[in-house]
Amino acid sequence: MGFFLETLFGGLMVGMLYSLVALGFVLIFKASGVFNFAQGAMVLFAALAMARFSEWIPAWTGVQSKLVANVAAFLIAGAIMFVVAWVVERLVLRHLVNQEGATLLMATLGIAYFLEGMGQTLFGNSIYKIDVGMPKDPVMAFESTFQGGILINQEDLIAALIAAALVALLSLFFQKTSTGRALRAVADDHQAAQSIGIPLGRIWVIVWCVAGVVALVAGMIWGSKLGVQFSLSTVALRALPVVILGGLTSVPGAIIGGLIIGVGEKLSEVYIGPHVGGGIEIWFAYVLALLFLLVRPQGLFGEKIIDRV
Template sequence: MAFFLETLIGGLMTGMLYALVALGFVLIFKASGVFNFAQGAMVLFAALAMARFSAWFPAWFGFESQLLANLLAIVAAMAVMIAVAWCIERWVLGKLVNQEGVTLLMATLGIAYFLEGLGQTIFGNDIYPIDVGLPKDPVFLLENTFEGGILVNKEDLYAALIAAALVAALSLFFQKTATGRALRAVADDHQAAQSIGIPLNRIWVIVWSVAGFVALVAGIIWGSKLGVQFSLSLVALKALPVVILGGLTSVPGAIVGGLLIGVGEKLSEVYVGPMLGGGIEIWFAYVLALVFLFVRPQGLFGEKIIDRV
């Protein structure tokens, strides 16, 4: 039982990180109606900026506190992501208002390749460490209940709590604020939103800035675990099944989808993997997403599209 709970808790914590990355996809889709293939590149670019600034600032400004360097690096990286959001709205999305969805989709692919190339040009292509003080030692829980206790990685636990807090805050932002309601209106119809006075350019800058902040948090967490490297953008690919499972328009769906996939891949790898030769954790999420596309293509919490003719 203790081993099962260890696997379950590990899956829940990993799933929370998947949900955090998936949240970036949901934010952009809710505001523009397009699937943002640049989210992985944004995670990479934000993590690169934070990692390099934290290494450069002590040399530039002559202070020795790494904590201060990290805090300034996070602020600077967020400023960079806001600048990226402004540039995307000014030079890409602003030129494509009311265009076909496939046009916007191809635009996000172009943004993804541009950000990856720009990141390599400015920050280099080595593997950079990120140390924001997350404890990496494991801890044993419920030792009085289970013999030997349940082994939990502290870094994963803190990362999952941070991700959960951010997801909860963004959920409230969408549901309770005027800006959140404006984002939903823009997603439904660009022209109608503009006709009632919603400034489309400002809304897009806001949502891409929020998505940039989400990408920064996800990049810091995954960079702390894996190091900042260009394969980090591939982590976002695991979020694709999450949004398919939960629904492209649903913030709660991103949470539930992330938890289901995190738990499912861990349990299947441990209990089914030995019978199939292992490797289930790599493809489990995509097979589950494929099944959902056949059974419920809008996802668990997605809005069912009905066309009336």
């Protein structure tokens, strides 16, 4: 029982990190109705900015405190992501209002390549580290309850708690604030939202800023775990099955989808993998997403589209 719970907890913690990346996809889709292929590049760009500024600030200012340097780097990286959001709206999205979804999709692809190239130009292309002080040594818990206890990775636990807190705040933002309701209105119908006085440009800037902050937190966590390198942009591919499973329009769906996939990957690899040669964790999420596309393409919590003729 202890080993099962250990595997279950590991899956839940990884699932929360998947949910955090998937949340960026959901935010942009809810505001613009397009799948944002630039999300992975945003995670990479934000992580590069924080990693490099956490190195540069002590050299520039002489500050020796790692905490102060990390906080300052986080704030600067956040400001940079806000500037990126403003530039994207001003130079790209503003000129594509009411265009076809395919046009917006190609625009996000262009933004992705631009951010990857600009990140390399500004911050370099080496492997960098983000050290925010999260403990990396695992600990034993519930030793008095289960024989041998349960091994818990402290870094994964703290990262999962940070992701859960951010997801909860964004859920409240969408449900309880006037700006959140305006975002949902824009997602439903751009023209109708404009007709009742909702400023589309301002809403898109806000949602890209929020998505940028989400990308920064995701980049900080994944960069702390894996190191900041250009393969980090592919972490978004791990979140694709999550948004398919949970639904592209649902913030709770991103959470539930991430937890299901995280737990499913771990349990299938541990209990089924040894009997089939292993490797299930690599393809489990994509097979599950394919099954959902065949049976319920809108996902568990997505809105079912009904066309009336």
